Amino acid sequence: MTTTYPVTPRTRVRRHSERGSYDRELVHSILDGGMIAHVGVGTDRGPRVIPMMYARDGDTLYLHGAPANQVLNRAASGVDVCVEVTLLDGLVLARSAFNHSMNYRSVVVYGQATPVTDDTEKLRALDVLVRRITPDRADIVRAPNAAELAGTRLLALPLSEVSAKVRSGPPKDDPADMDWPVWTGVIPLIVVQGEPQPAE
Amino acid sequence: MTTTYPVTPRTRVRRHSERGSYDRELVHSILDGGMIAHVGVGTDRGPRVIPMMYARDGDTLYLHGAPANQVLNRAASGVDVCVEVTLLDGLVLARSAFNHSMNYRSVVVYGQATPVTDDTEKLRALDVLVRRITPDRADIVRAPNAAELAGTRLLALPLSEVSAKVRSGPPKDDPADMDWPVWTGVIPLIVVQGEPQPAE
Numbered sequence: 001m002t003t004t005y006p007v008t009p010r011t012r013v014r015r016h017s018e019r020g021s022y023d024r025e026l027v028h029s030i031l032d033g034g035m036i037a038h039v040g041v042g043t044d045r046g047p048r049v050i051p052m053m054y055a056r057d058g059d060t061l062y063l064h065g066a067p068a069n070q071v072l073n074r075a076a077s078g079v080d081v082c083v084e085v086t087l088l089d090g091l092v093l094a095r096s097a098f099n100h101s102m103n104y105r106s107v108v109v110y111g112q113a114t115p116v117t118d119d120t121e122k123l124r125a126l127d128v129l130v131r132r133i134t135p136d137r138a139d140i141v142r143a144p145n146a147a148e149l150a151g152t153r154l155l156a157l158p159l160s161e162v163s164a165k166v167r168s169g170p171p172k173d174d175p176a177d178m179d180w181p182v183w184t185g186v187i188p189l190i191v192v193q194g195e196p197q198p199a200e
Numbered sequence: 201m202t203t204t205y206p207v208t209p210r211t212r213v214r215r216h217s218e219r220g221s222y223d224r225e226l227v228h229s230i231l232d233g234g235m236i237a238h239v240g241v242g243t244d245r246g247p248r249v250i251p252m253m254y255a256r257d258g259d260t261l262y263l264h265g266a267p268a269n270q271v272l273n274r275a276a277s278g279v280d281v282c283v284e285v286t287l288l289d290g291l292v293l294a295r296s297a298f299n300h301s302m303n304y305r306s307v308v309v310y311g312q313a314t315p316v317t318d319d320t321e322k323l324r325a326l327d328v329l330v331r332r333i334t335p336d337r338a339d340i341v342r343a344p345n346a347a348e349l350a351g352t353r354l355l356a357l358p359l360s361e362v363s364a365k366v367r368s369g370p371p372k373d374d375p376a377d378m379d380w381p382v383w384t385g386v387i388p389l390i391v392v393q394g395e396p397q398p399a400e
Contacts (some may be wrong), residue, residue, distance in 0.1 A: 084249040110245075141297050185397070
């Protein structure tokens with residue numbers, strides 16, 4: 001298995017190309033660090049972008065929704081889709097308004113998705129998805145029954161045309177601003193779990 | 201000013217319509233709570249979705265990027281765009297794998313964006329944007345100069361065709377599962393600021 005994804009006209013990072021990467025391990029780590037994918041399709045009424053739960057298994061990205069989900073159905077029809085996942089890592093505070101920025105890690109995937117019809121593959125993908133939400137419980141919750149499997153739509157999108165983009169590190173101030181008297185640096189942003197709220 | 205946005209064929213929430221809302225205050229609060237907008241446009245090579253910084257001012261959403269940003273340029277050409285912002289609020293742990301979910305608040309905006317060419321409007325939008333990153337510092341950092349203003353692209357997208365979708369509260373377990381012996385409830389997810397990392 002190669003360690004990088006091929007660069008294509010759609011995935012070549014143009015703006016701040018130094019932030020671009022096609023490294024498979026990096027792409028996987030970003031996808032595995034996110035919880036929500038932003039899924040775009042074209043429609044007769046223009047583009048639509050909606051948030052979806054997803055799971056990665058090897059070089060396949062599974063998009064998850066209800067059978068009546070319009071964007072999933074549109075994506076299942078074989079049209080091009082674009083899926084984006086972004087992790088926000090920090091606020092970058094510079095001396096000038098212009099040089100303010102954010103640290104982030106993002107992935108963009110292009111391709112065509114196909115419905116998962118095989119129940120074994122579906123169960124495996126759902127298992128990955130539940131483990132993302134609750135790693136310790138996937139083996140002890142009630143497993144999907146036949147009706148639930150039929151009532152879950154999963155699309156498989158191959159990770160083949162994909163790129164990552166990452167900004168990290170301190171602000172980049174202009175040399176002329178170095179004496180401007182404000183604090184500069186990065187405020188990390190971290191997602192933490194709050195106090196569990198038990199159901200009644 | 202009306203308190204709700206009109207429902208259009210594009211914004212009518214179909215799946216889980218009870219989660220849908222067109223309430224202006226709710227829409228604004230979600231947009232003001234997020235940092236990254238997921239901006240979708242159609243292109244000759246299919247849909248593209250990329251993350252962007254944004255700011256809301258009244259009923260205008262400003263999308264921010266470099267003049268060379270391809271998606272911004274595409275959006276500036278007058279095509280339909282779709283902008284989505286999602287806040288992830290919690291992991292919803294149910295008794296069955298199927299009923300696992302996430303609590304979230306999302307907004308989807310449809311429309312056409314126009315480039316902001318007026319420097320006064322640009323400065324005001326940039327001020328809102330910088331205050332989102334660093335509320336206390338917008339008045340003390342160096343303000344944008346003419347070259348920086350020219351080097352910043354802002355698009356204005358009117359908030360007119362927009363909807364929100366919100367899931368909150370505990371898992372919804374099947375009555376038949378109520379004796380299944382696992383913890384159920386919600387794990388809140390909260391974004392916190394880490395220890396500031398001063399630049400050298």
